[in-house]
């Protein structure tokens with residue numbers, strides 16, 4: 511099955527990025543923030559309430575559109591872009607179902623979740 515049209519993202523705070531304050535965090539997180547190259551309207555994660563205004567396409571392509579999935583860089587929860595690119599909670603099982611159908615999408619999104627969780631662990635332990 512082709513994966514045409516299925517793009518995954520992760521969400522970050524884009525305009526708040528400050529290299530001097532990020533120097534102490536891991537290189538990986540800084541790189542992820544820098545790659546958040548699509549500016550989206552400011553929206554709060556419905557799980558952790560952190561504000562974000564950036565989105566990075568895990569494929570390195572287009573910007574997000576309503577219906578695309580994204581991963582919160584703060585809490586690693588799968589989110590969905592709603593109308594106006596506001597961040598919403600996916601319906602129960604919705605993200606997992608898309609991951610099952612679109613294998614490449616699923617692998618990249620699960621890898622992104624694992625990377626964010628790993629960075630978070632390092633942040634907490636340092």
Ligand SMILES: [Zn+2]
Nearest residue numbers: 555558582585
């Ligand atoms: Zn969150």
